[in-house]
Amino acid sequence: MQTTTARLLLVEDQADFAAVVKLMLQNSDRTWEISEVDRLAPALDCLAGGGIEAVLLDLRLPDATGFEAVDRVVAGFPDIPVVVMTSYDRTLAADALGRGAQDYIIKGEVNPTLLSRALTYALMRKSAEVALRRSDARFRAAVEGSLDAVGILSAVRDRSGRVTDFVVVDINHNAERLLGRPRDAVVSRRLTELGPPEAVGPVLQRSVSVMGEGHALEEELSVALPGTPMRWFHHQMVPLEDGVSIALRDTTSRHDKEEDxxxxxxxxxxxxxxxxxxxxxxxxxxxxxxxxxxxxxxxxxxxxxxxxxxxxxxxxxxxxxxxxxxxxxxxxxxxFSRKQVLQPRTLDLAEVLDRMESLLQRMIGEDVELVTRRRGALGSVRADPAQMEQIIVNLAVNARDAMPQGGVLTIELANAELDETYARDHPTVVPGPHVVLSVTDTGHGMDPDTQSRIFEPFFTTKEPGKGTGLGLATVYGIVKQSEGSIWVYSEPGRGSTFKVYLPRVDQPAEPLSPRTGAAAVHGSEMVLL
Missing domain, CATH: 1.10.287.130 (Signal transduction histidine kinase, dimerisation/phosphotransfer (DHp) domain)
Known part of the structure; x- marks a missing residue:
């Protein structure tokens, strides 16, 4: 029969009992290389030297009182199993187990088989304990090193065995940051205690489903945690023996970039x-x-x-x-096609708008309130005054038609600084100083599909015969030919805002001639709508 060898440190101050122990171990299935000391101090020195695989320790030593010997050996050498010996006190020996000893023997009841079995089992248990601790340490290191927020949940069952909830067994630091709570405030808490039903409910349902099916789940989901904006996560859920592991990776930045x-x-x-x-x-x-x-x-x-x-x-x-x-x-x-001949001048759009107010009021009718605003001292723009009037007229008529029951038409002028961020989000826009003309109505608004086609020639939402579909197309062409940009913001039922951005120039505005464009319409002249 093959035998194995193990090094044992025997710490016993009674020489006759130490001799009995060595004699008992001679006939063991395992070969023991025994080092013998009679005090705690030399025992610690021997352990520090390395090579010892197990300790047989007397609880009563001349240089140690109470549990001092057990505490110091276990604390200093946690991977080495300790079997304690006592003459009569079973309670004392049992208490030593609670302090880290693997087993105990009573000196008056010991025999070769019992002694060998106690030491062998102590070695086996300690080996398994060390392996488990190292495995847990590796798992913890892997979890803590993960970019994901990781949590381990254990199932809570009712009397019929149905899973009704989950208890948080552990979370890593990323999960702490995600939840905004320290680990101690989350571990051992039920899942249903950690948030409102609308937030926790889907997690609970998915966890039960994953446990029942026995298959991992991966998906992209959006989460709105209390007090935080909507965020996107890559979510992975894996079934365990009686629970699930959850890993969440914040993909909001990637999602936003893809959307952008x-x-x-x-x-x-x-x-x-x-x-x-x-x-x-x-x-x-x-x-x-x-x-x-x-x-x-x-x-x-x-x-x-x-x-x-x-x-x-x-x-x-x-x-x-x-x-x-x-x-x-x-x-x-x-x-629209930017093929017409323009006569650009340096303009003050506020002056253009002032000259048009009475005309605009007549055009939109009594049911629509006209509000004009000028924010601060406007800069000048380089554009054809007649075409600027055409833009304002066409946008005003479009707003009027969007409010058949009446409403408010607001025309606003302001300086604007378009930065690189705005330019990245709005292709064809050149960053820099601009003057912005905003035309806002309180009408029925537009859905995204309508907005995507609103500047196409001949596209109209009006009834047949009530519009050519060229009014906004004309505006688009004039703006582009004037090196500007136009954007529309609208939602169904919430009105629309058209914003025209024209580059600001560092030149004084030229005075307008007495008669120009739409503002001077009379007799047989025609306004192009």
Whole structure:
């Protein structure tokens, strides 16, 4: 039979009993190399020298009182099993077990088999204990080193065995930070005690499901912890013997970046689409305008040759009016495609707006309240005054039509500094000083799909025959041709705000001429809407 060898330190001040112990161990299944001392001090020195695998320790030594010997050996050498010996006091020996000893023997009752078994089992138990402690340490190190917030939950069952709750067994530091609570305030608490039902309920349901199915769960989920904004997490839940482990990794930053990238890509696609539509519209408008020139020219020639009472004269006049309306549409298409000729000047938009207020009030009607605001001393912009008036008129008419039951139309002017962050979120925007024109209504608002198409030519939400769908397309084209940008903010039922950003220039504004653009409309002149 194969035997193993172990080094034993025998700490016994009675030489005759020490001799009995050595004799008993000679016939053991295990070979013991015994080192013998009779005091605690040399015992500690021997242990410090290394190589000792077990200690057989008398509780009564000349240089140690009470449990001093056990306490010092266990504290100094926690990986070495200790078996204590006492002459009669079982209570004292049992108390030693509570202080870290593996086993005890009563000197008057010991025999070779009992002694060998006590030492062998002590070695086995201590070996298992050390392995478990090291495994726990490795697990704890892995958990604490994890980037995830990790928690271990143990199931709580009712009398029928159904899982009704979970108790937190342990959490790591990342979980403490996530929960905003120290470990001691969470461990041993029930899951249902850690938060409101709407926050804890889904975790409880998922935990029960994972335990029942025996399969791990991975998902992305959003969590709104008390007092914190919505955050996104990669969530992993793994079933244990009677519980679950939960790992949460905060992916909010990645999620936000992906959302930001998606938003920019969508804005870029929208910009490219509008560019393509603009080129198409510009080409069509140019060719169509050439055809209209021929139609109008020949119509006028024929009309001049007809007598006043000629029956075809009225028909030719209708042809001329239709050609005028068609020409107006082509001019709007040219404005959208940025093909029209502008006459830019250095402007004060506040002066432009002041000259238009009475016109705007007549256009929007009595059911809509007009509010104009100017925030601070405005900077100047470089733009065509007639086209700026066209922008304001078209946006005001669009706002009026969004409020059929009446409401409030607010037109506001202010300086704005567009930084790099804003430019990153709004492709085509150039950072720097701007003047912003905001037009806000209290109408029915728009859904995201409508907003994505609102500047397309011929797109309209009005009934057939009640709009050309070119008003906002014209605004878009003028703004782009003026090196500005336009953005719309709207929600269904909460109105809309159009913001036009024009680059600010460091030059004094030129005075407006007495008659210009939409502000001087009278007689047979036409405002393009």
């Amino acid at each position: 990238l998606h938003r920019r890509e969508e804005q870029l696609r929208q910009s490219q689409k509008m560019e393509a539509i603009g080129r198409l519209a510009g080409g069509v408008a140019h060719d169509f305008n050439n055809l209209l020139t021929v139609i109008r020219g020949h119509g006028e020639l024929v009309l001049r040759r007809l007598e006043e009472e000629h029956p075809l004269r009225r028909n030719l006049q209708e042809i001329g009016l239709a050609a005028e309306r068609a020409s107006a549409l082509t001019h709007q298409l040219l404005a």
